[in-house]
Amino acid sequence: MRDQVQQVLDTLRQANGLYVASPSNTYHYVWVRDSCYIALSELERDNGRFESTYHSLLDIFRKYMWKLEYHAQHRPREAFEYIHPRYSANSLEEVSQPWGNAQNDAIGAFLFGVGEGLRRKKNMLRDKEDRRVISLLVRYLTTLEYWHDADNGIWEENREVHVSSIGACIAGLLAVRPFVDVPWEAMKQGLCSLYCTIPRESDSKDVDLALLSLIYPYRLLPAGLSEVIVERVEAALLRTHGVIRYPGDKYYSEDGREAEWCMGLSWLGICHALLGRHDKAALYLKRSQEVTTKAHEIPELYRPVSKTPNENTPLGWSHAMWLILYDMLHRDGQTSSID
Incomplete structure (x- = not known):
């Protein structure tokens, strides 16, 4: 059955290595989070597919370098100001319609995947611009003060402080710390917030499927x-x-x-x-x-x-x-x- 499940997944893979979430009209977009989780199914393989997914995500971030540079210094307030988690499958442009765009876990998932790939000696960063993207995303999360930022979370719903989002950011920062500068204070604040809240997910959710992300993939x-x-x-x-x-x-x-x-x-x-x-x-x-x-x-x-x-x-x-x-x-x- 494995071959058949893989073949179906491959129908969602684009030529650039990114994935649409589903062929349905409502989900025919590229989500940063979905592409990162899907790419994990290729992490243990040496076929170049894991790297190509991340190279294309880096290309998206490079397109919006001006936004990364600005919000690495200025904390976003409104949801549309956050680094977007969802893009058009054809143009790879931000989807402009109102959406729960404050999704810190997507940025954490991306940094985690980059760090995991680098740890396995994969060619994740092609040049200085790729490395600059990673450094700016680290500064973005730090400026955002992700450890107490009310985001839309993994399910893209109401804004509140989500433990699963904090965990994704911690895991991402820890993963890239051997390769770029990561302030220890940013990780300490995140860990303190995480352990002060678990096993709850948030103020409104005592138990949530998203909590499993703290075990896999993040192993926190x-x-x-x-x-x-x-x-x-x-x-x-x-x-x-x-x-x-x-x-x-x-x-x-x-x-x-x-x-x-x-x-x-x-x-x-x-x-x-x-x-x-x-x-x-x-x-x-x-x-x-x-x-x-x-x-x-x-x-x-x-x-x-x-x-x-x-x-x-x-x-x-x-x-x-x-x-x-x-x-x-x-x-x-x-x-x-x-x-």
């Missing part, structure tokens, strides 16, 4: 706290066809019941694999296969009452998480576990 938490997060997500959010994002989620809800996100099953499996629970991880892989369509497409979500996928099928992020879990369980040797 010790094993004991990772276990707490996984157990809370399973107890509160796990459903038959996926994992709801948080209690009370209105997106594609039916009769007061929340939509069930397919990638949550693979995400939980990855977390169990990192905790050394390979039998449990394998069960989640099986459950993920059960919600895959006959065309080997993994949806964004299933509607909770009608039990049908929504139009964002396939979703690139869902496919990438399945591939990452599959490869973890089939890789020679043991998956590196959380200590």
Whole structure:
């Protein structure tokens, strides 16, 4: 099944190495976050695809260098001032329509991927301009004071301080610190804010699927706290066809019941694999296969009452998480576990 899931994902890959989130009209855009998560499914391979995704993202940031330079010194206030997380698939221009554009986690995810690639000796930075982009993004997060900035978060909804966004920024700064200057104070402030808030996601959300990002890909938490997060997500959010994002989620809800996100099953499996629970991880892989369509497409979500996928099928992020879990369980040797 792996080949078929990969083939579907490849239909979303553009010639420049970026990915549209889904072929649907509503999701036919390039999101920084989605491309970064999808690229993680290529991280362990030496085919150049991981680097090409990041080179194209760097090209987008270079196009908006003036914005990076300005907001590296002047903190954005309105959502449209933030470094945009979403671009036209054709022109790679900012999408100008009103949107929850304050998404600090997308910048953290990008820096994390660059740092991970560099750590593996991949050719992530082509020249001085690429390195300048990274330095400006570090300054941007620092000027923004991301550790207490109310952003729209991973789900692009109401603005509040999100632990998953803080975690992404910390992980990104830590990842690039060996290669560019990163103020220690910016990381210390982030870590203090993170550990003062977890296991909550935010003031309005006690438990949230996004908290799993602190375990994978960012590996910011010790094993004991990772276990707490996984157990809370399973107890509160796990459903038959996926994992709801948080209690009370209105997106594609039916009769007061929340939509069930397919990638949550693979995400939980990855977390169990990192905790050394390979039998449990394998069960989640099986459950993920059960919600895959006959065309080997993994949806964004299933509607909770009608039990049908929504139009964002396939979703690139869902496919990438399945591939990452599959490869973890089939890789020679043991998956590196959380200590």
